[in-house]
Amino acid sequence: MPGRVHAILVVRPDGRTPAAFHLRRTLAALQAQSRPVDALTIVVCGEDPIVAEVAASAPAESVITAPARTRFAEATAIASRRVSGESVWLLAQDTAPEPEALSRLTAALELAPSVAFAAPKLVRADDRSTIVSLGVTVTRLGRTVGLADGEFDQGQHDVREDVLGADVRGILVRTEAWEQLGGLDRALAGADEGLDLGIRARLAGSRVTLVPGALVAVSGDGVAGPGLPISRGRRLQTALAARTAQLHRRLAYAHPVALPFLWLSLLPLAAWRTIVLLVGKQPGLIGPEWAASAVALVRVGAIARSRARIRHARQASWAQLAPLRVTSTELRERLDGGPDALGEARRGELRFFSGGGAWLVLAAIVASVAAFPALLAWPVLGGGGLQPLRSAVAQLWADAAWGTRALGLDTTGPADPFAAVVAVVGSLWPAEPSRVVVILWVAAIPLAALGGWFAATRVTDRSVLRITGGAVWALAPTFLAALVEGRPPAVIAHLLLPWLFYAGAVAHRSWVAAGAASLLFAGVVACAPSLAPALVVLWVVALGLTIARRAGRGVAQLVWVVIPAAALAAPLVWHQLRIGNPWSLVADPGVPWAGPQVAPDAAGRALLAAGFPTADPGGWGAFLGGAPTWWVPLLAAPIAVLALIAPLTQRWVAGVVLLIVAAAGIATAFAAAAVAVSFAQSAAVSVWPGAGVSLAWLGALGGALVALDSGLAPRVAFARGAAAALVLVAIGVLSVPALTASARGATFLTLGPASTLPAYVAAEGRDDPDVGTLVLTPQNAGGVAAEVVWGGSETLGGQTTIVSTRTEASAQDRRLANLSADLVTASAGDAVTDAAADGIGFVLLAPAADPESDAARSFRLSAQTALDQRDDLDAVGVTPKGALWRVTVPIAPRAEAADPQRTRWIAFGQLAAVAVALLLALPTAGARRAAQRTPRVVGHYWQEGR
Template sequence: MPAAVHAVLVARSSPDAAPALERTLAAIRSQRRPVDALTVVVCGPLEPLRDLVSSSGAEGIVEASAATTFAAAVGYALRRVTPGAAVWLLAHDSTPDAGALAALTAALERGPSIAIAAPKLVDERDAERIVSLGQSMTRFGRSVELADGEFDQGQYDGLDDVLGADVRGVLVRGDIAADLAPDPALLGADEGLDMGVRAHLAGRRVALVPRARIAVPPPHRTRMADDYRERLAQLHRRLAYAPAWAVVLHWLSFLPLALWKTVVQLIAKAPAFVPAEWAAAVVAMVRVGAVARSRRRIRRIRSRSWASVEALRVTRADLRERHDPHHAPRVRSELRFFSGGGAWAVLAAGLVSVVAFLALLSWPGVAGGALLPLQRTVSGLWSEAAYGRREVGLHVVSAADPFAGVTALLGSLWPGSPSFALLVLWLLALPLAVLGAWFAATRVTPRAGVRVVMALLWAFAPSFLSALVDPRPASVIAHLLLPWLLFAGAAAHRSWGAAGSASLLLAAVLACAPSLAPALVVVWAIALVLTFVRRPRAIARVVWTVVPAVVLSLPVVLAQVGRGTPWALLADPGRPWAAPAIAAEERWRVALGFPTPDPGGWGAFLTGFGLPASTWWVPLLLAPVVLAALIAPLTRRWRMGTAMVVLAALGLVSAVAVVSLQPAWVQSTPVAVWPGSALSLGWLGLVAAAAIALDVGLARRGLRAAVAVVALVGVCAAAVPALTAVHRGQSELRSGGDTTLPAYVSAQAAIVDDLATLVLSPQADGGLAASLVWGPSETLGGQSTLQSTQPAVSDDDVRVAEMSTDLVSGAAGDIAGRLADEGIAFVLLAADGEDAHPARALRLAATTAIDQRGGLVRVGETPRGVLWSVDAERSPRAPLSADDQATARAIALAQLIAVAVALLLAVPTPISHRAARRKPRVIGAGFEEAR
């Protein structure tokens, strides 16, 4: 005689539950093999469902709280089940076919060893699509659906014995139903899988019954909550299934495993899993009682070894075959860097660079302008990038500028002589600019010729050439990074890999050019709004792009805001250099694209040939690029065209705005923010918009070629004075070494740590500038905008000024002792080539006064000035306090974590590479961007 069937129906009380429950109850009543009893468990208020369950013919109605899990609800109902009756587990939205129960009971009758008969779950909206048909798990306990989301073509109907199944709709044999009740500790995840594992350990089987079909709603995932439940269930099952001796080992491994999984998930471009991973690890470790109860359940029923389970696990080969992505459609075309002319453009730019900077091939290094040497060791480079003592000033302890990290990375590329990396950078600047712009052009056009045109236009940008000729290393690096930022940032909404790369590039660009922060924040805010409207699932990627930049700059931001100088955050990093300023009434001319008073150097160029220095016509050479850019918003790719024009406008407006700011000081001269970096941003928008216009705005091939040639000729003509400036002696770039101090000081500083040199520089107005340099040289990474922009004279500055004044004025007192007490070992009276009479007079008077001082031994004349040694016992430099050390560790840890996460996200993987191939390379050119 067939066993009785007791159906347990778990209903969730909600506004939309009544229609689903009504369909399920109707389906239960229409079964060809009717149920013998029905128990309904209502989780939540009973009132909305009272009429339905009262008329259902249920033998009992159990009311539970809304937070009750499916397993707990089944546990309540099992108390009412007649012993020996098979239990059919259903949810209120599970609608069985008329023959489902008959097929399930027939399977139990034919197979006495079967403990659980599992139906085929199909999508209620499309009955031909499988939602679930059997479950298994990997060696480490990860649950795997054997059939999920596929069209039902009978391909899995031959499956019989499986490890487990989705708990909805399963029929459990009566004699074992109480022992196989779902485990409440799993919180609704992997309940059917766990039931199947226990059934196999009891010597029974789980059989699939594909003829029994139950319609269920398609899975609706809440990413964070579902990830947490699934991971918690996996960790809980790991503790419940482990041998007794291994439980503690597993428990101890959860936190290290969470750290390892964090790294893996970041590399896999899935950072959304990280919070769930840590939450699940912590909760699994504290639920000792739940683990003990689950282990008792297994001990009570177990009669077989774990070998009965191992045979049904999914292997790595099975997973690889199941998730094979090789047959996914490929959308992305070949890059064609070589065949499309990109490599030839880079080579041509390299030849131009060698010709323009031929003298650099014989120089040991570069100097002049805002250039300074780098630290001599890699460890010294990175120490400058950390919070701590600065290498200029008396007792300055502060946060490092983010630019120090950029210079440390640059110098680390040539560890034997880090300063030589600057010379290499200058020689490779033009080809590197072409390379970066060519890749950026792949985001706006598929045409090889247009890509080359955009790359050359970018390399010969007036602001870039000006930064090379009158050397400004921060602006040069920013110009080289901007096209890569466009390349990665334009696709940041597509993938975590692009978002990670864009975040690092944005941090580096803002470190080199803080004046770009307002414009780039506006761009980021616009991207955030558009992403929220069009692709809200990608919002986290766009948000992440600013996180590393915020973390790296936050110490300096807090320091500047705390002392009331927020505008100083826009000051150029590195060495403050007071270049020839643009007159107030002429600052509007910056918007024409040239960052110096003499546009493109044409005034000096024409004067050198004895021609009138009239330069009003020079900006007209850039007009073809501007006109082509204005066409871009009128093309069919108006979205991207408009975005690039907006970017150009933001750059030009920023350039005009920042040129009026003078937040920094060098000696007694105010230093304005250089507008060249903002002009580079504007030029990037212009050349990208022009590339779009050439791609889709000009239909006729001949017209497109003509416009491209005219634009290139104009920009190259504007670049002639800058490219010949080094040969004509019109450049601030000159040969340099690895130190700004005399060789004797440099040699002593290499032997003895923390030697300080007091540098005295007579000024043209008869004043005296004093600065303090620690170590063998003043360095580029050792500069600090917190010092160059400080609004008031500090106590340390007062002491340095007093010592310097007493030193050169002949005042009485033990000046040498005071110098030694501050750690100063040398005094240098700089020879800076100042020809003004007051400066010469002061230098002679100072030389005489210092020579007559006791305790100061004249070392001699050097190319950098007159040098004296302090003949007194020097006090050691004060170490960092405990609070400063703690602050340094906290800042370093936060910054390392932010950079490490960004690097892990940016590292490409085979999966991310294949995913990228399924999307077009050009942004905004297809349906993928329009939806």
């Protein structure tokens, strides 16, 4: 029979838990045992006067003091020298056994001599109907699986006896087995100690048994076992200990032949598990994963000692453990909660088809085809700020990387983040990337309607209001103006904004939403850098609300939202700040093109506040032939009035936040209209205020929907449909000039050329991006604009703000100016040789802007004469793009980027950030189940406090 029982009680006060209180409770529980312990040794890890006083007053044969960092395994090893009895009972300060616990544990050892140790049923100290642990097993790959962890105790597991291992707290171990096995493995870092002891006991020919009738209440804040996840730091510590223990056991149990391969696979496995953790929406475990891998990689001595301990005691084969492992099928059955796993679902059906969303998109398709009928036959779209795309997808992505730019004599530097957006869009049709822009223009209105409808689902459950939101967003004046004028960055930004709202509104809830919002945030900022300050302000507001209303839960997800955008913009920000040109960071990407827009005066700001980015509101001035248009802004008044009412409704928090969004957008538009930081040849180009107006339109529309959703009493609910109809009619009337502009010939859109350069150059540069063309354009005000284009054409993705926003001439600019002046001057004899030395193979004398002035015509004729007289230039002929000459002297290859290593590191960092965001954005079954437990509408005062 077991005979004497020697209890080892380990106490570690850490300043965060009431160790003295728990110690008193555990000592009282020991005194109340129906079968009292025969000897008690207390190990106090650390210094605490109260704990020391309580321990000194206990009926212990000795009290041992150890350093504060001593772990449970080390403490039990110290106390083992004083063990005098046939069995050892392992306890911590937070383990309070029931009065019958020890008697039932000793009975289990007495009845089964083959049992090495008996394990009690651990229950929560504050709720003894919840099982903390009752047996532990592993998967085939060594993952620890609790057999009943967290379950409601109904006696469903009381029939189980044989197990592979158990939680170390409260186990009663035969002294003989304890000494033979060498106690607990100190290298396990405080996790899986009972499991490892059970595995080694099984290999030694003994058994491990459960005693469900022996109850031990645990608080989860002691030195043994996993701690309660009461803080982020505690969760990370628990995860690190668990993963370190798992990797250590894997190496300690491995076959000698497999051991070196497992050791070499530690870091590659960590990289793979990083991806798995991101897909599983557990990015917080990535740090512990790498830390545990590093520890296992260098702790060769500890692994050798663990393997030696197993060899010394082993008498059975590893195959005998297989029946006690959990199979993958059993694990799936345990994790699959079935239809009841959703708990109380708070999210209804989306009702996209039954609620009219599909009909809205279909109507938008019809409207788009009617508005732009000619686009269906165009292979390339031109006009305004539009240009063709590269003909090869690889070149699209090359334009998005740091390195030599497609414009400029020898310009090396970061690409605009918008180039990455262009690369993504062009990659959707690899055979003809430029055709994607045509498709985008035709699909823009239905895509906007779809995005607006989904954004409205975060505001209301009512189908009529969702339809109103989608239609109003698709017919927003700023969006239609961008379509008619040919502004691709503004169009894409408007299409992305509602999806950013859709994902960003719930980014605090899940990593899926945060990952999607981070990609959308990066896309919006890439297309409209002027929105960055406003979006950052809104991000800070979201952080404040999350901290205030959710006690900080979800802050990590919100912090991630801005990281991909920061990674994509960092090289450009660093470059512009280094040269002292911070204002250039708000410049619109793409083709620098002024186009029609409001003046930065009181009248212009009034139009911006009404939602119109151009001086002709909605195009009605041209539509009516110059008739008064003072009444046009009144058509947007219903949305503004409803948005102002939103903060007065029951959902006032949502109303206030949406008004802040609208105010941020208006402030951005006001500032943008007065800022010109880029140039097109000799003309200054102001920042497009329409991006700010789009953001303001989003906030105002959301506020209007909140007001209509919750601002009407039930007895006047009929007014909701009437108000929604009024808004739709007003916006429909407002959009008439823009939707008919193509039919009236009042649009800037044209059938675009496949190349902005002559066909001869386009053919040469189609497959060779290093073909250089010097383009000389006479200016009507006098002088000439010179630029170097590399490849077969200027392209949308090849544009760069580091060239279009320069405030001072660089050394390359001065060299290009001198070279251009020499070429059009007959007396400069080596100009062509100098051009060839810079990699320039063609010279194009482009026509001046219509109408051509006398100064421009005079310069063109004299320049053409000078170029014709050069022996080193071969006249190709006059083309629709201008007069072209080919350089006949040997042409030097274009210089490569000065630091290719930098290019690779920048690309790696940016791709890593985007890859992480993509992995986080991938939905999982668990994420979908969690989403079903939260309402789709955000901000209902009676549904949620978030």
